[in-house]
Amino acid sequence: xxxxxxVKKPNDPPRIVVLRWGHRPQRDxxxxxxxxxxxxxxxxxxxxxxxxxxxxxxxxxxxxxxRWGGTFLFEMGTPWKKVVRDWKDNxxxxxxxxxxxxxxxxxxxxxxxxxxxxxxxxxxxxxxxPGEFYSSDVSDFNVSIGNQPHSECSALAIFLDRFFExxxxxxxFEKAKIRIVPQERGKEIKTxxxx
Amino acid sequence: xxxxxxVKKPNDPPRIVVLRWGHRPQRDxxxxxxxxxxxxxxxxxxxxxxxxxxxxxxxxxxxxxxRWGGTFLFEMGTPWKKVVRDWKDNxxxxxxxxxxxxxxxxxxxxxxxxxxxxxxxxxxxxxxxPGEFYSSDVSDFNVSIGNQPHSECSALAIFLDRFFExxxxxxxFEKAKIRIVPQERGKEIKTxxxx
Numbered sequence: 001x002x003x004x005x006x007v008k009k010p011n012d013p014p015r016i017v018v019l020r021w022g023h024r025p026q027r028d029x030x031x032x033x034x035x036x037x038x039x040x041x042x043x044x045x046x047x048x049x050x051x052x053x054x055x056x057x058x059x060x061x062x063x064x065x066x067r068w069g070g071t072f073l074f075e076m077g078t079p080w081k082k083v084v085r086d087w088k089d090n091x092x093x094x095x096x097x098x099x100x101x102x103x104x105x106x107x108x109x110x111x112x113x114x115x116x117x118x119x120x121x122x123x124x125x126x127x128x129x130p131g132e133f134y135s136s137d138v139s140d141f142n143v144s145i146g147n148q149p150h151s152e153c154s155a156l157a158i159f160l161d162r163f164f165e166x167x168x169x170x171x172x173f174e175k176a177k178i179r180i181v182p183q184e185r186g187k188e189i190k191t192x193x194x195x
Numbered sequence: 196x197x198x199x200x201x202v203k204k205p206n207d208p209p210r211i212v213v214l215r216w217g218h219r220p221q222r223d224x225x226x227x228x229x230x231x232x233x234x235x236x237x238x239x240x241x242x243x244x245x246x247x248x249x250x251x252x253x254x255x256x257x258x259x260x261x262r263w264g265g266t267f268l269f270e271m272g273t274p275w276k277k278v279v280r281d282w283k284d285n286x287x288x289x290x291x292x293x294x295x296x297x298x299x300x301x302x303x304x305x306x307x308x309x310x311x312x313x314x315x316x317x318x319x320x321x322x323x324x325p326g327e328f329y330s331s332d333v334s335d336f337n338v339s340i341g342n343q344p345h346s347e348c349s350a351l352a353i354f355l356d357r358f359f360e361x362x363x364x365x366x367x368f369e370k371a372k373i374r375i376v377p378q379e380r381g382k383e384i385k386t387x388x389x390x
Contacts, residue, residue, distance in 0.1 A: 027225070028225070030222070030223070030225065030226050031225050031226055031229065034226065034345065034346035034348055034349065035346075037344060037345040037346055038345045038346050038348075038349040040343070040345070041341050041343035041344065041345035041349075042341065042345070042349070064344060068343055068344065099375055100375055100377065100378070100381070100382040100383070101377060101378070101379070102377055102378065102379055103364060103365065103377045104364065105361050105362070105364035105365045106364075106365045106377070107377070134380055134381050134382070135380065136380070141379075142378075142379060142380065144375070144377050145364065146236050146237065146363070146364040146365075146366075147374070147375035147377050148235070148236035148263055148368065148375075149232060149236065149259060149263065150229065150232040150233045150235070150236035150237070150352075151229035151230075151232055151233050151348055151352070153229055153233075153346055153348040153349055153352075154229065154233040154236075154237070154348055154349060154351070154352030155352075156349070157345075157346070157348075157349030157350075157352045157353050158352050158353060158356050158364075161353050161356065161357075162356075166300050167300070168341070169298060169299065169300035169301075169340065169341040169353075170298060170300045170301045170341075171341075173343065179342070180294055180295055180339070180342035180343075182295065182296060182297055182298045182301070182302070182339050182342050183295070183296070183297065183337075184296070184297055184336075184337060185329055185330070185331070185337065186295070186329050187295040187329070188295070
């Protein structure tokens with residue numbers, strides 16, 4: 001996993017990479033694409049589709065990144081155990097998002113994670129994850145975004161929004177070919193000609 | 196749309212109902228189900244699948260609600276224009292989530308919405324929404340959850356988390372048959388025998 005933990009500049013927030021486990025190539029294409037685009041839009045540094053390959057997702061993510069800017073790691077097919085082992089060997093922390101974990105609202109889990117000031121690998125499942133995910137061999141933290149069943153996409157979004165304290169939503173993406181100018185009515189887009 | 200705006204008790208947060216537009220019955224089943232479950236888990240009062248019917252989504256949402264508790268309106272097939280007209284006739288406000296709208300992080304849009312203290316219909320699209328959605332005839336507010344392309348599911352999750360100031364994640368769902376006991380490791384569930 002080269003380039004997964006580059007030198008951090010002072011004041012940079014810790015790096016976050018999202019690992020999606022359990023993707024089923026036909027059935028989950030749209031949902032996994034949404035998870036990957038959520039990771040990118042909300043300031044994660046990369047997305048790893050573990051254990052399987054799905055070129056259609058890679059294509060969408062690369063196309064969006066080329067057009068909307070920023071740098072974003074995309075990797076697929078790597079076994080999840082290898083990703084986790086490498087991440088830990090490099091000094092990173094692993095956070096598993098699960099409805100069974102410590103509630104992000106009622107516990108101090110997020111503060112404990114942030115206080116470590118380490119690169120974070122966020123594990124999001126889809127179908128039933130292996131029991132090992134809950135153990136300390138794999139996850140340093142099991143965090144729930146509420147304790148109701150909903151969506152790994154929503155859970156990731158709220159985790160990132162809280163981790164980055166909302167600042168991720170005003171981030172400027174470098175080398176964008178297209179940008180939205182937010183406004184009350186209608187749609188305004190600037191292309192790179194307009195910068 | 197009977198029962199869509201019941202009497203509000205003092206200190207209750209305003210009621211929120213989510214309208215999903217543009218669902219394609221085969222292709223979008225999983226994603227729309229995630230949007231509906233996000234609405235339910237994050238304290239919205241109901242979900243309307245406009246213009247089309249998809250019994251598989253209704254079945255999942257009703258099954259989850261019966262098991263995990265709470266009350267949650269589910270409606271499908273109603274034309275979006277009728278839902279919006281009825282909502283406005285009943286004094287509610289309409290918020291359209293779109294990447295083109297006022298940025299929830301950099302604008303005061305959320306405060307302006309909350310200060311109205313009215314029931315909120317949240318419009319989430321999927322494919323390209325009709326241009327009318329942006330007009331004041333339809334949407335009182337166009338709000339973006341960042342101005343990057345990502346996911347209606349994530350956008351809804353962050354909107355609800357910010358609207359309810361995180362409290363939705365510690366909500367207790369009435370008459371639940373099953374509850375998760377959040378914890379650092381493993382899974383703990385209580386069924387209604389255990390209460």
